Amino acid sequence: MTQLRDDCFANDSPLLTAAAALDLLRQRVQPVVRTETIALSGAAGRVLASEIRSERDVPAHDNSAVDGYAFRADDLASGEPNRLRVAGRSAAGHPLDHAPRPGTAVRIFTGALMPEGCDTVAMQEDCTVKGDILVVPDGLRQGANRRRRGEDVRTGQIVLNPGRRLRPQDLGMIASVGRAEVTVYQRLRVAVCSTGDEVSEPGDAIAPGRIYDANRFMLIALLEGLGATVTDLGIVGDDRATIRRTLDHARAEHDLVVSSGGVSVGEEDHVRQAIEDFGSLHFWRLAIKPGRPLTLGQIGQVPFVGVPGNPVAAMVTFLRFVRPVVLRLAGVEDVEPQVFTVIADFNHQKKSGRREFLRGRLTTGRDGRRHVTPFPHQGAGILRSLVEADGLVELPEEMTKLTPGSDVAFLPFSEVLA
Numbered sequence: 001m002t003q004l005r006d007d008c009f010a011n012d013s014p015l016l017t018a019a020a021a022l023d024l025l026r027q028r029v030q031p032v033v034r035t036e037t038i039a040l041s042g043a044a045g046r047v048l049a050s051e052i053r054s055e056r057d058v059p060a061h062d063n064s065a066v067d068g069y070a071f072r073a074d075d076l077a078s079g080e081p082n083r084l085r086v087a088g089r090s091a092a093g094h095p096l097d098h099a100p101r102p103g104t105a106v107r108i109f110t111g112a113l114m115p116e117g118c119d120t121v122a123m124q125e126d127c128t129v130k131g132d133i134l135v136v137p138d139g140l141r142q143g144a145n146r147r148r149r150g151e152d153v154r155t156g157q158i159v160l161n162p163g164r165r166l167r168p169q170d171l172g173m174i175a176s177v178g179r180a181e182v183t184v185y186q187r188l189r190v191a192v193c194s195t196g197d198e199v200s201e202p203g204d205a206i207a208p209g210r211i212y213d214a215n216r217f218m219l220i221a222l223l224e225g226l227g228a229t230v231t232d233l234g235i236v237g238d239d240r241a242t243i244r245r246t247l248d249h250a251r252a253e254h255d256l257v258v259s260s261g262g263v264s265v266g267e268e269d270h271v272r273q274a275i276e277d278f279g280s281l282h283f284w285r286l287a288i289k290p291g292r293p294l295t296l297g298q299i300g301q302v303p304f305v306g307v308p309g310n311p312v313a314a315m316v317t318f319l320r321f322v323r324p325v326v327l328r329l330a331g332v333e334d335v336e337p338q339v340f341t342v343i344a345d346f347n348h349q350k351k352s353g354r355r356e357f358l359r360g361r362l363t364t365g366r367d368g369r370r371h372v373t374p375f376p377h378q379g380a381g382i383l384r385s386l387v388e389a390d391g392l393v394e395l396p397e398e399m400t401k402l403t404p405g406s407d408v409a410f411l412p413f414s415e416v417l418a
């Protein structure tokens, strides 16, 4: 099994730009899980660990793309309506067992093997047949309606590279080259906890001053969406000994530990102390809003990520910075989501030097293009801003003023929630 290098999250920069942080994470994080070979039928969403190279041509033979009549184009005299005698039949799974005689046509169906010597198929809708005489339409070029052997995949071709999460179409491809099993990375095992003496379990009656735990449910769902197997460690109070015990237990059987809260600079940071008891911890001060403090460390060899306690900051930092870490650890190669350009329907002023993430909703403008409007209340504790949004507007560091009609970068949740 691969191990992260010691202290792979060490970072002393006072303030990191989002791009610099993502670069560092890309360089330092590598897959930590072993591989396993599993049945193709259970492989959706899993991360491919070795390339798929085809040992065959797909399709394996020339075949017909339509229902109709197959013949040799050279047998047709040009100009006149062309007549051929129909002799023989080739259906999918039931090929003709002999070469047709010159000057004859073969009744053929989609996916059926092209009879020996035939190179062209006339669609049945374009043909007239009287008795056994076929009238072939004019203007059919040689090779029409014929699928060539190997036109999809050639023998020896690599159809899928390692490091991709298998999509339904990928499974289709693996099956079509005849493979029943694939080698994938084992699922990343992640332990999740919330911290805070004020944080309580939903369903419990709570005293004034306490809040319900929102983050753990978001984080577990986010991680499961990325294919991880999650252990729920529950809520841990602000107490160094308890946190220490929880983390020590978690590191034994997990590839990653994720917590929320308890790491704001300046607060009583029990998480920091607990982790430093048996590992290393680094506060990455990101030049972003919301969610500036992101905590990364190692509990022994096991990586640790602490997201901010404020739910919006927790989710934004997870989607933009933790998600790539999770995916890299799990074996994924390309972890950057697609960001799209849409039109801003609003004014906005911001500080330069930091990247800002607004929660926004998409609409289609009268111009037929996609427009975005931010949720009116953008506070880091306003969970509704996430609930009511379709994704994140990403405003670049250098921008200070945004005017309606400008292009802005938009990261749809649909891009990052799986």
Ligand code: AMP
Pocket: 194, 195, 196, 198, 199, 211, 212, 213, 214, 215, 216, 260, 261, 262, 263, 264, 267, 308, 309, 310, 311
């Ligand atoms: P902290 O990072 O622990 O200082 O928390 C920052 C803010 O987020 C405080 O208002 C906390 O009460 C709140 N918070 C912390 N953890 C959670 C949680 N699991 N769910 C909802 N809010 C939380």
Ligand code: MG
Pocket: 195, 196, 197, 261, 262, 263, 309
């Ligand atoms: Mg706290």
